[in-house]
Each structure stands twice: as C-alpha cells, then as structure tokens.
Amino acid sequence: MPPRAADRLATLVARAEADLATVEASRAVGDALALEVDPTASELALRWRIAVLRALMLAPPDGDAVREAYGELVDRYRGSAEHLTALKALGDDIRRLEADGTLPRTLVARSDRRAKRDSTRS
Numbered sequence: 001m002p003p004r005a006a007d008r009l010a011t012l013v014a015r016a017e018a019d020l021a022t023v024e025a026s027r028a029v030g031d032a033l034a035l036e037v038d039p040t041a042s043e044l045a046l047r048w049r050i051a052v053l054r055a056l057m058l059a060p061p062d063g064d065a066v067r068e069a070y071g072e073l074v075d076r077y078r079g080s081a082e083h084l085t086a087l088k089a090l091g092d093d094i095r096r097l098e099a100d101g102t103l104p105r106t107l108v109a110r111s112d113r114r115a116k117r118d119s120t121r122s
Helices: 005-018 020-037 043-058 065-076 081-099
Strands: none
Touching: 005 020, 005 043, 020 043, 043 065, 043 081, 065 081
C-alpha cells in the first residue's frame, strides 16, 4: 500500500527544510502533494511552499521569481491571519535580501490595474 499523501509530503518537507538544495528535484511531486493534502489550511502544505520559496531565494531563476512566488503565497493564504503572520517573516527576509543587493528589487503587479470599462455606459 503506497504511503498517504500527507506522509509523503512530510518526508519531502523534512528533507527540504534540512537541505533546500533538494527542493528543485522534488518540486513537481511536492507541489502536487501539497495540493492533495489541503490547498489552503494545511500547515504541512504551507511548510512545503515556504521551503520552495526559500530555495528560490537561494538561487532565483530570474529577477522576479522570488517576488512572484511570495505574492502567490500571500494570495493563497490571504484568508488566514495565522498563515499570513508566518509569511510576513518571509517577506521581511526578502526585503532584507533586496536591501543588501542579494536579491534584485522587483515590483510584481498581481492584478489588472487598468480601468475596467463599464458596459452600461454609452
């Protein structure tokens, strides 16, 4: 009998938290398991997503990858004050790394900021 998704994710999380270099190789499986165990409320899924972001912070593939991933996490957990508190510390780390030049400073627009046309107007 194959291990439950939560058990498999717990193994990946423990490995990732011990060595962020392991995240890239298990990213697809970990992301799928995080969705399977609970897309928004699971502490285990949050820990996985934080490990993924921390791995990106160590080796960002491009200039806005870290901010984009952080923005996605904030959007995902927007309804949970507890989860947002955990993410705030991560945001502080990102800002610190941007300030010292380790990470590039970027602005990622996550919503359509253009004015919407009102179809009722002529």
